[in-house]
Amino acid sequence: MTKTKKLTLIKPDDWHLHVRDNKFLPSVLADTTKRFCRAIIMPNLVEPVTTTKLAGEYRDRIIDALPNEYKLTFDPLMTLYLTNNTKPSEIKTARDSGFVHAVKWYPAGATTNSSKGVSDIVACYDVLEAMAEEGMPLLIHGEVTDPDVDVFDREKQFIEQFLIGIIQNFPDLKVVFEHITTKDAVEFVKSAHANVGATITAHHLLLNRNAIFQGGIRPHHYCLPILKRELHREALIAAATSGDKKFFLGTDSAPHTKSTKESSCGCAGIYTSHGGIELYAEIFEKAGALHRLEAFASFHGPDFYGLPRNREKITLRKTPTPIVDEFTFGDEVCVPFRAGGQLTWSID
């Protein structure tokens, strides 16, 4: 009789997460806290989190909404939303707070709630200078926003138009190229200096762009950056499972109500927190790299951010777990990734 495959690892962190706000928080925090000790909380609320004061208030609302057993242990790592008007002095305030760990650059119009994002990054150079001095990482949604650029080419164009320049101008700035989706991004990150890292989502590792059109239009597979060709997915798998410390786990789990996804103009975002580590285990197992999962999920992120590694452990087993069709999300419902299907791994 073969024993069920089992894997014990240091409890991971999620280096890119959307939990929304208020009534929506309790619906999603239970999934995250079960799997992760910490999470980088995205600041793209309807009213974006642009200051340390707002980040502190948002953090308090998150802590209030945590399941009781994680109230004292789960650490929401807050981020600020960069705008054309962010002041360099805000970076010092953010650093001194102890709870703001990064600043997010959304090019204005690139994605959900990004209209108040940056329209001119050069106008933010004094802020980037302050961030480099304070050791505050810049998290980048790396897509150009020009509507004339093909949606599948926006990440590649962003590297050429913006990223190369920023990295040359600010060699001391820590940069996380978030949710990378292309071979071009993998190659760029690998060849860049050590202050450049990248997060990779489970959905970009599991799906290529065919998944958006599988027998019809599939709004629950629509996210930004959009899913790409198979050759890009293969490059992401190679990067994630390589052991290279520049690449780490960031789910970009992004819940939306079912009604705003299943609409004539549906929102971008895929909810994956219910399989936040299990989906990666499936990917690493298939790639013959389960022995590298712990470093990707639990070591590379804190090492990059200069934070201590966690000590707590979790155990994964190769036991299938069913996934619900939908779950309560505020006073509506949300359709999770692989709804009605199953996770091939489960957590004890």
Ligand code: DOR
């Ligand atoms: O798919 C996405 N959803 N991509 C993003 O960049 C934002 C996110 C969201 O907030 O829904």
Ligand code: ZN
């Ligand atoms: Zn995101």
